[in-house]
Amino acid sequence: MTRATQIGISALVTGTVASIVSAAVLALLAKTDGKGALQPVNATSHWLHGPDAAAHREFDASHTLVGYTTHHASAVFWAVPFEAWLAARPPRSAGTLLRDACAMSAIAAAVDYGLTPKRFTPGWELVLSRRSLVATYGALALGLAAGSMLARAWVSPQP
Numbered sequence: 644m645t646r647a648t649q650i651g652i653s654a655l656v657t658g659t660v661a662s663i664v665s666a667a668v669l670a671l672l673a674k675t676d677g678k679g680a681l682q683p684v685n686a687t688s689h690w691l692h693g694p695d696a697a698a699h700r701e702f703d704a705s706h707t708l709v710g711y712t713t714h715h716a717s718a719v720f721w722a723v724p725f726e727a728w729l730a731a732r733p734p735r736s737a738g739t740l741l742r743d744a745c746a747m748s749a750i751a752a753a754v755d756y757g758l759t760p761k762r763f764t765p766g767w768e769l770v771l772s773r774r775s776l777v778a779t780y781g782a783l784a785l786g787l788a789a790g791s792m793l794a795r796a797w798v799s800p801q802p
């Protein structure tokens with residue numbers, strides 16, 4: 644398997660785990676903030692539906708599936724440079740891996756909310772408190788680290 648293929652497959656695994664973990668945390672934090680569990684994911688579809696997407700509390704294909712697909716694609720997108728970074732470095736301890744995942748998540752947050760045009764942000768700010776946004780990026784970091792460990796076991800198992 645080529646290095647690029649290995650990075651790509653690892654990014655799919657890592658991004659999928661990060662997507663699931665962060666979506667679950669989004670749902671929990673939304674409930675904590677007094678919102679519907681699906682509102683943050685539905686809000687992610689605001690790139691298509693506008694800011695009113697954040698008001699949708701229930702499942703519907705137009706908001707929830709579009710929002711989750713967008714969220715998932717974003718998590719895989721951020722997993723690509725993370726996995727490329729890890730591939731260029733020797734094997735890491737769990738602590739170092741988590742540190743690097745936190746750095747990648749911080750970069751994602753800075754790009755998502757600092758450089759990205761408002762229409763293409765995650766949309767979570769339309770639903771969640773600032774504290775919950777920070778916690779969600781923490782969950783993304785945990786998901787990236789856990790996903791990377793899983794990818795290492797599946798994609799390049801040690802003999």
